[in-house]
Amino acid sequence: MYSQQRIRVSETIIGYKKSDGEIVDTQSAPQGCEGCEPIPLGNSPEALEILRHSTAHLMAQAIRELYPDAQFFVGPVVDEGFYYDFRTSEKIGEEDLKKIEKKMKELIKKKIPIEKYTIEKSEAVEKFRNDDLKQAVLRNIPSEEVSIYRQGDFEDLCRGPHVPNTGLLHNFKLTRVAGAYLGGDENAEMLTRVYGIAFADKESLKEHLKMLEEAKRRDHRKLGAELELFMFDEEAGAGLPFWMPKGARLRSKLEQILWCSHRQRGYEPVRGPEILKADMWRTSGHYACYGENMYLTEIDGQEYGLKPMNCIGHILIYKHSGKSYRDLPLKYFEYGVVHRHEKSGVLHGLLRVREFTQDDAHIFCTPEQIKPVVLEVVEFVDAVMKKFGFEYSMEISTKPEKAIGDDAVWETATQALKEALDENGLEYGIDEGGGAFYGPKIDVKITDAIGRKWQCGTVQVDFNLPERFDVEYVDEDNSRKRPVMIHRAILGSFERFIAILTEHYAGEFPFFLAPTQVIFVPIASEHSAYARELSERMLDGGIDSEIYDRNDSLNKRIRQAEKQKVPYVVIVGDEEVKSQSVAVRDRRKKEQYNLSADDFMLQLKKQLEEGKI
C-alpha cells in the first residue's frame, strides 16, 4: 500500500525476524542473529512495528521533558500507528501535540542511542516504587526478568523491540489526544492517551495523511448535511435521526429493493407494535439482560417498554394460530423500528443512534432445517454485499460459558453454521465462546471506506425464546414439537447501512439508489417545459429527477447540479427540443454525450434493473 522507500535507509538493519516470527532488535542481538532474517529500515510490517514502538518511546521522552511529573503506563503499536497512555497534572489538548512533536524532533536530531538492559523483576519493583502505573505494568508481567530501555535520561520498562537510536525516527505525526481507561476498565482511572503514526519514509507518511483526509471527505455526517440526507436536532434529543426528503428517497429505494428480494425468497411481511407490556420483556429475558438499555414507561398503572428488538412481535404472530410442520420453515420479516438507550458518548452520526430500523427476520424451523435455512440466509447476505461492492468477513461465535440448552443441540447448530459456510465456499473466523447465551451465531462484518469494520448482518440460532414463549408446531406424527428460531438481519439497520453506503460511494450513489437520479438544466426559460415533460416521464418510470431552471446563469446551475453528485445532469436547449433528444453529463463515465430522449429512458430503465437483488 505504501511506496517502498528507495533511499539508503534500507541498508540500515534495525532488527531480526526469528523463524517463529518473533522480532528481536539490535540491542538484544548486538552480534547479529544466526538463522534470522534481517529487518531493514523500511515499511515492512516488522520494520514498522519496531519504528512505531520506538516513536512511542520517543514521544514519551518528549512528554517527560515537557511535563516532568508525567508517569507512563503502556505504549503499544496498534493497527493505525501507536499510542502512549500516561498521567500528568497538566491538561494536554490538541494544540499541545505540536509542542510535543517539536520536542521529539529535537531529540531526533541528537541521535540519542537507545540502550537495553535487563534486571530482576524485584529490582524493577524497587526501582519504580514511586510510580504506581509502572507497578501496575509490572504486576502483569509473568517473567522474573524485565528489560528496560534507556535513551538519554529517559528510561522505560519495555519488552522492545526498538531501533538503535532516535535519529531513525523522522517520519511521524501525532494525530490525536484522548482519554483512555487504565487497563481498559470502565471503572478505573482515566489516563491521557496520545495517538501517532510513523513510517520509514516521508512519502508513505504523506500518503497516510492523505488517506485520513479522504476519510474526512467521505464522512457520512459531512455528506449527509451537504446532500441534505438526514439531520439531528438538539432539542428533539441525541441519537434520534430525522430523514430529510432526499435521505428518505434514498432510504425508500433501499427498502423497496430489499422488500422485493425478501418476498422472492419466501419471507412474509409482518408488523408488531412499538410498545409492549413489561411482562413480555420479563418473559423474554430482555428486562433482566437488556433493561438498562430500554425505554420504559407507565400507562394506567402498568409498566410498558418500547421494543429494543422485534422478536416478540413475530413470536406472538406465530403463536396466534396453530402451526404444522408443513408450515416450516416460516419466515417473517419486518422493517422493525427499535429503541435502545445507548450511552451518550457512543452516538456517532447514523452509525450509532438510539432509534433505528432493522431489516429483521425470524425464521421458525425444525432442527433439521437449520442448515439449509442458514445456507439460504448466507447466500442472501452475499448477494446483497456483492450488489453494493462491499468487502466483508464472517465469524462464527460458539457456545459461551454461560449458556442454555444441551451440548448436542449446540453442536448440531454450530456444525450447521459451519457446514453452511463451507458448502458456500465462504471463509470465516471462529470466535470461541462468543455466541449469545441462547445459541451460536454468524456475524457479518463490512469493511468501510476507511477500513473500519462494522457489524451489520447477523444470523443467530435460538433455542431459548421458543422455550420461554412455549412456541410449538405439530409434527407428522401428531406430536407437539419445539421449533428453532433463527434471528437474522442482512443490512443490520438502515441507518448504519446507509452511513456505510454513503462513505463507501463518497456520496455518489449508484443510479438505483440515488435520491435524485437526474437533474435537468434547461438552457433558457423556454426550455423548461420540455424538461418538465421528460421529468414526468421519468417519475412514471420510478426515476426521481429535478429541474434546475431558476434565474441563475447556466454555468452556475450546472455547477449546483454537479455538486449534488447525481448520476446524470441533462442539458436541454433549442437543439434538444427540436430533435427530442438530451445532452447528458454522465458522472460515472465522466463523459458528455447526446442521445434521443427515448434511448436515454431505455438506458435509465436498464440501470434501474441493476438494483435488483
Next chain:
RNA sequence: GCUGAUAUAGCUCAGCUGGCUAGAGCACCUGAUUCGUAAUCAGGAGGUCGCGGGUUCGAGUCCCGCUAUCAGCUCCA
C-alpha cells in the same frame, strides 16, 4: 457513562487580553440579465452569540450547571 475539547446567521467561519448599533463568504428574498456545459450584476433581509444561572459599571468574550456535537475509552445493529 468517563476523559478532553467545541458551540457566533440555514452552512463555513472572523470577532485581540470583557468596552458604544456582532462581521464575511455561500445559501435565501427582490430587480436586472435568458445564457450551450462547474460561481452574472445590483440591492435587501436574516443573529436575545446553544440554554439557564453567576461575577462585573459593562459579558459573544470570565466562572458554574445543563443540552448537543467532536476525538477517544468502555459498549453495540
